[in-house]
Amino acid sequence: LGAGNLCGCRGIYQLMERRFSFHGGATGEWRVLSIAAVSGDSLALVSKVRIIEGFDADASADWSLRGVTSYERYVTGDERVRLASVQPQLGRVEATRAALIPIKKNAEWWALPQDVRRAIFEERSAHIATGMRYLPAVARRLHHCYDIGEPFDFLTWFEYAPPDAKAFEELVALLRSTEEWRYVIREVDIRLER
Amino acid sequence: LGAGNLCGCRGIYQLMERRFSFHGGATGEWRVLSIAAVSGDSLALVSKVRIIEGFDADASADWSLRGVTSYERYVTGDERVRLASVQPQLGRVEATRAALIPIKKNAEWWALPQDVRRAIFEERSAHIATGMRYLPAVARRLHHCYDIGEPFDFLTWFEYAPPDAKAFEELVALLRSTEEWRYVIREVDIRLER
Numbered sequence: 001l002g003a004g005n006l007c008g009c010r011g012i013y014q015l016m017e018r019r020f021s022f023h024g025g026a027t028g029e030w031r032v033l034s035i036a037a038v039s040g041d042s043l044a045l046v047s048k049v050r051i052i053e054g055f056d057a058d059a060s061a062d063w064s065l066r067g068v069t070s071y072e073r074y075v076t077g078d079e080r081v082r083l084a085s086v087q088p089q090l091g092r093v094e095a096t097r098a099a100l101i102p103i104k105k106n107a108e109w110w111a112l113p114q115d116v117r118r119a120i121f122e123e124r125s126a127h128i129a130t131g132m133r134y135l136p137a138v139a140r141r142l143h144h145c146y147d148i149g150e151p152f153d154f155l156t157w158f159e160y161a162p163p164d165a166k167a168f169e170e171l172v173a174l175l176r177s178t179e180e181w182r183y184v185i186r187e188v189d190i191r192l193e194r
Numbered sequence: 195l196g197a198g199n200l201c202g203c204r205g206i207y208q209l210m211e212r213r214f215s216f217h218g219g220a221t222g223e224w225r226v227l228s229i230a231a232v233s234g235d236s237l238a239l240v241s242k243v244r245i246i247e248g249f250d251a252d253a254s255a256d257w258s259l260r261g262v263t264s265y266e267r268y269v270t271g272d273e274r275v276r277l278a279s280v281q282p283q284l285g286r287v288e289a290t291r292a293a294l295i296p297i298k299k300n301a302e303w304w305a306l307p308q309d310v311r312r313a314i315f316e317e318r319s320a321h322i323a324t325g326m327r328y329l330p331a332v333a334r335r336l337h338h339c340y341d342i343g344e345p346f347d348f349l350t351w352f353e354y355a356p357p358d359a360k361a362f363e364e365l366v367a368l369l370r371s372t373e374e375w376r377y378v379i380r381e382v383d384i385r386l387e388r
Binding site for chain 1: 212262265266268269270271274305306307308309310311312340341342343
Protein backbone atom coordinates (compact mmCIF):
# COMPACT_ATOMS: atom_id res chain seq x y z
CA LEU A 1 0.00 0.00 0.00
CA GLY A 2 2.96 2.29 0.56
CA ALA A 3 3.60 3.12 -3.08
CA GLY A 4 -0.03 3.96 -3.75
CA ASN A 5 -0.11 6.16 -0.71
CA LEU A 6 3.14 7.95 -1.54
CA CYS A 7 2.18 8.68 -5.14
CA GLY A 8 -0.65 10.84 -3.83
CA CYS A 9 -3.05 9.26 -6.29
CA ARG A 10 -6.15 8.35 -4.30
CA GLY A 11 -7.58 6.35 -7.22
CA ILE A 12 -4.61 4.01 -7.42
CA TYR A 13 -4.37 3.83 -3.64
CA GLN A 14 -7.96 2.68 -3.30
CA LEU A 15 -7.49 0.21 -6.10
CA MET A 16 -4.47 -1.38 -4.48
CA GLU A 17 -6.50 -2.04 -1.37
CA ARG A 18 -9.43 -3.56 -3.26
CA ARG A 19 -7.89 -6.02 -5.74
CA PHE A 20 -6.90 -9.49 -4.59
CA SER A 21 -5.57 -12.56 -6.39
CA PHE A 22 -5.65 -16.15 -5.17
CA HIS A 23 -2.94 -18.20 -6.87
CA GLY A 24 -3.29 -21.97 -6.55
CA GLY A 25 -0.02 -23.88 -7.06
CA ALA A 26 3.04 -25.26 -5.31
CA THR A 27 3.79 -22.20 -3.18
CA GLY A 28 1.91 -20.04 -0.72
CA GLU A 29 1.31 -19.39 2.94
CA TRP A 30 -1.83 -21.53 2.98
CA ARG A 31 -1.62 -25.34 2.66
CA VAL A 32 -4.61 -26.90 0.93
CA LEU A 33 -6.49 -29.55 2.94
CA SER A 34 -9.19 -30.24 0.34
CA ILE A 35 -10.69 -28.97 -2.91
CA ALA A 36 -14.20 -30.17 -3.68
CA ALA A 37 -16.80 -29.18 -6.24
CA VAL A 38 -20.14 -28.46 -4.60
CA SER A 39 -21.81 -27.55 -7.93
CA GLY A 40 -20.38 -27.60 -11.43
CA ASP A 41 -16.72 -28.04 -12.31
CA SER A 42 -14.02 -28.19 -9.66
CA LEU A 43 -10.63 -26.49 -9.82
CA ALA A 44 -7.34 -28.35 -10.34
CA LEU A 45 -5.94 -29.85 -7.17
CA VAL A 46 -3.05 -27.80 -5.84
CA SER A 47 -1.05 -28.01 -2.62
CA LYS A 48 -0.86 -24.32 -1.72
CA VAL A 49 -2.69 -21.03 -2.18
CA ARG A 50 -0.92 -17.69 -2.28
CA ILE A 51 -2.97 -14.53 -1.68
CA ILE A 52 -1.68 -11.24 -2.98
CA GLU A 53 -2.98 -7.69 -3.16
CA GLY A 54 -3.38 -6.71 -6.79
CA PHE A 55 -3.90 -8.63 -9.99
CA ASP A 56 -0.28 -9.59 -10.73
CA ALA A 57 -0.12 -12.80 -12.73
CA ASP A 58 1.74 -15.83 -11.35
CA ALA A 59 3.13 -17.95 -14.19
CA SER A 60 3.82 -20.82 -11.80
CA ALA A 61 0.20 -21.04 -10.61
CA ASP A 62 -2.13 -23.83 -11.78
CA TRP A 63 -5.04 -21.43 -11.43
CA SER A 64 -5.56 -17.84 -10.41
CA LEU A 65 -8.78 -16.27 -9.23
CA ARG A 66 -9.26 -12.52 -8.93
CA GLY A 67 -11.77 -10.38 -7.10
CA VAL A 68 -12.37 -6.88 -5.84
CA THR A 69 -13.70 -5.84 -2.46
CA SER A 70 -16.52 -3.41 -3.10
CA TYR A 71 -19.51 -1.57 -1.68
CA GLU A 72 -22.28 -3.58 -0.04
CA ARG A 73 -25.05 -4.76 -2.33
CA TYR A 74 -27.61 -5.96 0.27
CA VAL A 75 -26.59 -5.01 3.83
CA THR A 76 -28.80 -2.31 5.39
CA GLY A 77 -27.68 0.32 7.86
CA ASP A 78 -29.21 -1.57 10.81
CA GLU A 79 -27.59 -4.83 9.76
CA ARG A 80 -24.25 -3.13 9.34
CA VAL A 81 -24.34 -1.74 12.88
CA ARG A 82 -25.07 -5.21 14.24
CA LEU A 83 -22.36 -6.81 12.05
CA ALA A 84 -19.76 -4.21 13.00
CA SER A 85 -20.15 -5.02 16.69
CA VAL A 86 -19.22 -8.70 16.23
CA GLN A 87 -17.23 -8.98 12.96
CA PRO A 88 -13.61 -10.04 13.55
CA GLN A 89 -10.69 -8.96 11.39
CA LEU A 90 -8.75 -11.34 9.15
CA GLY A 91 -5.30 -12.42 10.33
CA ARG A 92 -6.08 -13.44 13.93
CA VAL A 93 -3.21 -15.54 15.28
CA GLU A 94 -5.50 -18.38 16.38
CA ALA A 95 -7.39 -18.48 13.03
CA THR A 96 -5.15 -21.03 11.34
CA ARG A 97 -7.93 -22.61 9.26
CA ALA A 98 -9.40 -20.98 6.18
CA ALA A 99 -11.88 -21.60 3.38
CA LEU A 100 -11.91 -20.09 -0.09
CA ILE A 101 -15.34 -20.56 -1.67
CA PRO A 102 -15.72 -19.31 -5.27
CA ILE A 103 -19.36 -19.14 -6.41
CA LYS A 104 -21.12 -18.45 -9.69
CA LYS A 105 -24.85 -17.68 -9.86
CA ASN A 106 -27.02 -18.23 -12.92
CA ALA A 107 -28.27 -15.62 -15.40
CA GLU A 108 -31.75 -15.75 -13.82
CA TRP A 109 -30.33 -14.41 -10.53
CA TRP A 110 -28.55 -11.51 -12.21
CA ALA A 111 -31.66 -10.62 -14.18
CA LEU A 112 -33.77 -10.20 -11.01
CA PRO A 113 -34.45 -6.65 -9.84
CA GLN A 114 -32.67 -5.41 -6.71
CA ASP A 115 -35.65 -5.75 -4.32
CA VAL A 116 -36.33 -9.33 -5.43
CA ARG A 117 -32.65 -10.31 -5.01
CA ARG A 118 -32.60 -8.70 -1.56
CA ALA A 119 -35.80 -10.54 -0.53
CA ILE A 120 -34.38 -13.89 -1.60
CA PHE A 121 -30.97 -13.14 -0.07
CA GLU A 122 -32.13 -12.03 3.37
CA GLU A 123 -35.88 -12.08 4.02
CA ARG A 124 -36.20 -15.64 2.66
CA SER A 125 -32.67 -17.09 2.96
CA ALA A 126 -31.39 -15.18 6.03
CA HIS A 127 -27.90 -14.96 4.57
CA ILE A 128 -26.82 -12.11 6.86
CA ALA A 129 -28.74 -13.32 9.95
CA THR A 130 -27.32 -16.86 9.60
CA GLY A 131 -23.80 -15.56 9.09
CA MET A 132 -24.16 -13.36 12.15
CA ARG A 133 -24.84 -16.37 14.38
CA TYR A 134 -21.30 -17.59 13.60
CA LEU A 135 -19.64 -14.34 14.56
CA PRO A 136 -17.14 -13.58 16.00
CA ALA A 137 -15.83 -17.12 15.30
CA VAL A 138 -15.58 -16.72 11.53
CA ALA A 139 -13.81 -13.78 9.84
CA ARG A 140 -14.75 -13.15 6.22
CA ARG A 141 -13.79 -11.07 3.20
CA LEU A 142 -16.03 -10.95 0.12
CA HIS A 143 -14.51 -10.32 -3.30
CA HIS A 144 -16.75 -9.44 -6.26
CA CYS A 145 -15.89 -10.68 -9.77
CA TYR A 146 -19.13 -10.52 -11.79
CA ASP A 147 -18.05 -7.29 -13.49
CA ILE A 148 -14.41 -8.17 -14.11
CA GLY A 149 -14.70 -11.10 -16.49
CA GLU A 150 -13.80 -13.93 -14.13
CA PRO A 151 -15.16 -17.52 -14.13
CA PHE A 152 -16.86 -16.94 -10.75
CA ASP A 153 -19.08 -14.10 -9.47
CA PHE A 154 -17.79 -14.09 -5.88
CA LEU A 155 -14.79 -15.33 -3.95
CA THR A 156 -15.39 -15.51 -0.23
CA TRP A 157 -12.43 -16.00 2.08
CA PHE A 158 -13.10 -17.23 5.62
CA GLU A 159 -10.70 -17.64 8.57
CA TYR A 160 -11.42 -19.48 11.81
CA ALA A 161 -9.65 -21.31 14.65
CA PRO A 162 -9.57 -25.16 14.54
CA PRO A 163 -12.11 -25.51 17.42
CA ASP A 164 -14.61 -23.55 15.26
CA ALA A 165 -14.28 -25.89 12.26
CA LYS A 166 -17.51 -27.71 13.15
CA ALA A 167 -19.46 -24.46 13.47
CA PHE A 168 -18.12 -23.40 10.07
CA GLU A 169 -19.41 -26.67 8.49
CA GLU A 170 -22.81 -25.92 9.98
CA LEU A 171 -22.77 -22.40 8.54
CA VAL A 172 -21.98 -23.47 4.96
CA ALA A 173 -24.52 -26.32 5.16
CA LEU A 174 -27.23 -23.90 6.30
CA LEU A 175 -26.47 -21.43 3.50
CA ARG A 176 -26.44 -24.21 0.89
CA SER A 177 -29.95 -25.25 1.91
CA THR A 178 -31.45 -21.82 1.20
CA GLU A 179 -33.57 -20.51 -1.68
CA GLU A 180 -30.65 -18.20 -2.58
CA TRP A 181 -28.44 -21.21 -3.26
CA ARG A 182 -30.83 -22.53 -5.95
CA TYR A 183 -29.29 -19.85 -8.17
CA VAL A 184 -25.73 -21.12 -7.60
CA ILE A 185 -24.54 -23.02 -10.67
CA ARG A 186 -20.89 -23.43 -9.73
CA GLU A 187 -19.32 -23.65 -6.31
CA VAL A 188 -15.94 -24.95 -5.25
CA ASP A 189 -15.03 -25.42 -1.60
CA ILE A 190 -11.32 -25.11 -0.79
CA ARG A 191 -10.18 -25.69 2.78
CA LEU A 192 -6.76 -24.59 3.97
CA GLU A 193 -4.50 -24.25 6.99
CA ARG A 194 -1.35 -22.34 7.75
CA LEU B 195 -20.91 -11.38 -30.83
CA GLY B 196 -20.64 -14.16 -33.37
CA ALA B 197 -17.26 -15.46 -32.27
CA GLY B 198 -18.32 -15.69 -28.66
CA ASN B 199 -21.46 -17.50 -29.61
CA LEU B 200 -19.71 -19.96 -31.89
CA CYS B 201 -17.04 -20.83 -29.38
CA GLY B 202 -19.77 -22.29 -27.18
CA CYS B 203 -18.30 -20.52 -24.17
CA ARG B 204 -21.17 -18.80 -22.43
CA GLY B 205 -18.81 -16.91 -20.11
CA ILE B 206 -16.96 -15.24 -22.96
CA TYR B 207 -20.18 -14.67 -24.88
CA GLN B 208 -21.76 -12.80 -21.98
CA LEU B 209 -18.58 -10.84 -21.46
CA MET B 210 -18.44 -9.68 -25.06
CA GLU B 211 -21.91 -8.25 -24.72
CA ARG B 212 -21.16 -6.43 -21.48
CA ARG B 213 -17.80 -4.67 -22.03
CA PHE B 214 -17.68 -1.36 -23.87
CA SER B 215 -14.89 1.13 -24.60
CA PHE B 216 -15.29 4.78 -25.53
CA HIS B 217 -12.22 6.01 -27.41
CA GLY B 218 -11.87 9.79 -27.72
CA GLY B 219 -9.65 10.91 -30.63
CA ALA B 220 -9.62 11.85 -34.29
CA THR B 221 -11.81 8.99 -35.53
CA GLY B 222 -15.22 7.61 -34.73
CA GLU B 223 -18.83 7.56 -35.76
CA TRP B 224 -19.77 10.28 -33.26
CA ARG B 225 -18.61 13.88 -33.79
CA VAL B 226 -18.04 15.79 -30.56
CA LEU B 227 -20.06 19.00 -30.13
CA SER B 228 -18.77 19.89 -26.67
CA ILE B 229 -16.80 18.55 -23.72
CA ALA B 230 -17.35 20.33 -20.42
CA ALA B 231 -16.41 19.56 -16.84
CA VAL B 232 -19.42 19.76 -14.55
CA SER B 233 -17.38 18.79 -11.46
CA GLY B 234 -13.66 18.11 -11.13
CA ASP B 235 -11.24 17.69 -14.02
CA SER B 236 -12.41 17.61 -17.63
CA LEU B 237 -11.19 15.25 -20.34
CA ALA B 238 -8.94 16.31 -23.23
CA LEU B 239 -10.84 17.90 -26.10
CA VAL B 240 -11.21 15.48 -28.99
CA SER B 241 -13.16 15.69 -32.24
CA LYS B 242 -14.63 12.17 -32.35
CA VAL B 243 -15.67 9.31 -30.12
CA ARG B 244 -15.50 5.70 -31.21
CA ILE B 245 -17.54 3.12 -29.27
CA ILE B 246 -16.53 -0.51 -29.40
CA GLU B 247 -17.65 -3.71 -27.74
CA GLY B 248 -14.82 -5.05 -25.63
CA PHE B 249 -11.82 -3.50 -23.95
CA ASP B 250 -9.43 -3.39 -26.93
CA ALA B 251 -6.95 -0.54 -26.57
CA ASP B 252 -6.77 2.20 -29.22
CA ALA B 253 -3.25 3.60 -29.42
CA SER B 254 -4.46 6.55 -31.47
CA ALA B 255 -7.01 7.66 -28.85
CA ASP B 256 -6.39 10.68 -26.61
CA TRP B 257 -8.41 9.00 -23.90
CA SER B 258 -10.26 5.75 -23.45
CA LEU B 259 -13.01 5.02 -20.95
CA ARG B 260 -14.23 1.52 -20.18
CA GLY B 261 -17.34 0.18 -18.53
CA VAL B 262 -19.43 -2.94 -18.12
CA THR B 263 -23.19 -3.25 -18.35
CA SER B 264 -24.31 -5.11 -15.28
CA TYR B 265 -27.21 -6.10 -13.03
CA GLU B 266 -29.41 -3.37 -11.58
CA ARG B 267 -28.33 -1.96 -8.25
CA TYR B 268 -31.47 0.04 -7.33
CA VAL B 269 -34.36 -0.63 -9.73
CA THR B 270 -37.24 -2.59 -8.14
CA GLY B 271 -39.49 -5.05 -9.92
CA ASP B 272 -42.35 -2.52 -10.14
CA GLU B 273 -40.05 0.16 -11.50
CA ARG B 274 -38.62 -2.22 -14.05
CA VAL B 275 -42.07 -3.10 -15.39
CA ARG B 276 -42.86 0.60 -15.83
CA LEU B 277 -39.46 1.30 -17.41
CA ALA B 278 -39.72 -1.63 -19.81
CA SER B 279 -42.99 -0.29 -21.24
CA VAL B 280 -41.43 3.03 -22.32
CA GLN B 281 -37.65 2.47 -22.62
CA PRO B 282 -36.42 2.84 -26.22
CA GLN B 283 -33.49 0.93 -27.70
CA LEU B 284 -30.22 2.55 -28.68
CA GLY B 285 -29.59 3.05 -32.39
CA ARG B 286 -32.88 4.67 -33.46
CA VAL B 287 -32.40 6.32 -36.87
CA GLU B 288 -33.79 9.67 -35.70
CA ALA B 289 -31.61 9.72 -32.53
CA THR B 290 -28.64 11.53 -34.07
CA ARG B 291 -27.67 13.35 -30.86
CA ALA B 292 -25.90 11.68 -27.96
CA ALA B 293 -24.35 12.44 -24.60
CA LEU B 294 -21.61 10.53 -22.80
CA ILE B 295 -21.57 11.49 -19.13
CA PRO B 296 -18.82 9.90 -16.99
CA ILE B 297 -19.38 10.33 -13.25
CA LYS B 298 -17.38 9.59 -10.11
CA LYS B 299 -18.96 9.59 -6.66
CA ASN B 300 -17.06 10.18 -3.43
CA ALA B 301 -15.93 7.59 -0.87
CA GLU B 302 -18.78 8.63 1.46
CA TRP B 303 -21.35 7.46 -1.11
CA TRP B 304 -19.72 4.07 -1.55
CA ALA B 305 -19.48 3.57 2.21
CA LEU B 306 -23.25 4.00 2.67
CA PRO B 307 -25.30 0.83 3.19
CA GLN B 308 -27.56 -0.33 0.37
CA ASP B 309 -30.86 0.92 1.86
CA VAL B 310 -29.44 4.39 2.52
CA ARG B 311 -28.05 4.65 -1.04
CA ARG B 312 -31.41 3.50 -2.45
CA ALA B 313 -33.30 6.07 -0.31
CA ILE B 314 -31.06 8.91 -1.51
CA PHE B 315 -31.13 7.67 -5.13
CA GLU B 316 -34.88 7.26 -5.51
CA GLU B 317 -37.02 8.15 -2.49
CA ARG B 318 -35.24 11.51 -2.04
CA SER B 319 -33.71 12.24 -5.49
CA ALA B 320 -36.28 10.51 -7.77
CA HIS B 321 -33.53 9.39 -10.16
CA ILE B 322 -35.68 6.70 -11.80
CA ALA B 323 -38.97 8.66 -11.65
CA THR B 324 -37.35 11.75 -13.20
CA GLY B 325 -35.66 9.72 -15.90
CA MET B 326 -38.96 8.04 -16.71
CA ARG B 327 -40.61 11.39 -17.49
CA TYR B 328 -38.18 11.74 -20.42
CA LEU B 329 -38.99 8.35 -21.91
CA PRO B 330 -39.34 7.30 -24.67
CA ALA B 331 -37.46 10.39 -25.95
CA VAL B 332 -34.11 9.47 -24.41
CA ALA B 333 -32.46 6.05 -24.83
CA ARG B 334 -29.80 5.17 -22.29
CA ARG B 335 -27.14 2.57 -21.50
CA LEU B 336 -25.42 2.52 -18.11
CA HIS B 337 -21.87 1.16 -17.82
CA HIS B 338 -20.38 0.39 -14.40
CA CYS B 339 -16.68 0.98 -13.72
CA TYR B 340 -16.31 1.22 -9.92
CA ASP B 341 -15.00 -2.34 -9.70
CA ILE B 342 -12.73 -2.32 -12.75
CA GLY B 343 -10.16 0.30 -11.77
CA GLU B 344 -11.28 3.16 -14.00
CA PRO B 345 -11.13 6.91 -13.26
CA PHE B 346 -14.94 7.12 -13.21
CA ASP B 347 -17.59 4.98 -11.47
CA PHE B 348 -20.21 5.17 -14.23
CA LEU B 349 -20.40 6.01 -17.91
CA THR B 350 -23.90 6.77 -19.10
CA TRP B 351 -24.58 6.94 -22.81
CA PHE B 352 -27.74 8.72 -23.98
CA GLU B 353 -29.25 9.00 -27.49
CA TYR B 354 -32.04 11.35 -28.55
CA ALA B 355 -33.40 13.13 -31.60
CA PRO B 356 -32.49 16.84 -32.12
CA PRO B 357 -36.04 18.06 -31.23
CA ASP B 358 -35.59 16.40 -27.81
CA ALA B 359 -32.34 18.21 -27.03
CA LYS B 360 -34.10 20.76 -24.81
CA ALA B 361 -35.87 18.04 -22.84
CA PHE B 362 -32.53 16.30 -22.34
CA GLU B 363 -31.00 19.52 -20.90
CA GLU B 364 -33.90 19.69 -18.49
CA LEU B 365 -33.35 16.07 -17.42
CA VAL B 366 -29.64 16.49 -16.64
CA ALA B 367 -30.31 19.81 -14.86
CA LEU B 368 -32.96 18.15 -12.67
CA LEU B 369 -30.68 15.25 -11.76
CA ARG B 370 -27.79 17.61 -10.94
CA SER B 371 -29.97 19.48 -8.45
CA THR B 372 -30.67 16.35 -6.37
CA GLU B 373 -29.31 15.13 -3.03
CA GLU B 374 -27.75 12.20 -4.90
CA TRP B 375 -25.58 14.57 -6.92
CA ARG B 376 -23.96 16.02 -3.76
CA TYR B 377 -21.90 12.82 -3.77
CA VAL B 378 -20.63 13.39 -7.33
CA ILE B 379 -17.02 14.61 -7.23
CA ARG B 380 -16.23 14.36 -10.93
CA GLU B 381 -18.54 14.70 -13.90
CA VAL B 382 -17.77 15.42 -17.53
CA ASP B 383 -20.52 16.15 -20.04
CA ILE B 384 -19.72 15.19 -23.64
CA ARG B 385 -22.27 16.00 -26.33
CA LEU B 386 -22.12 14.37 -29.75
CA GLU B 387 -23.87 13.99 -33.06
CA ARG B 388 -23.60 11.58 -35.95
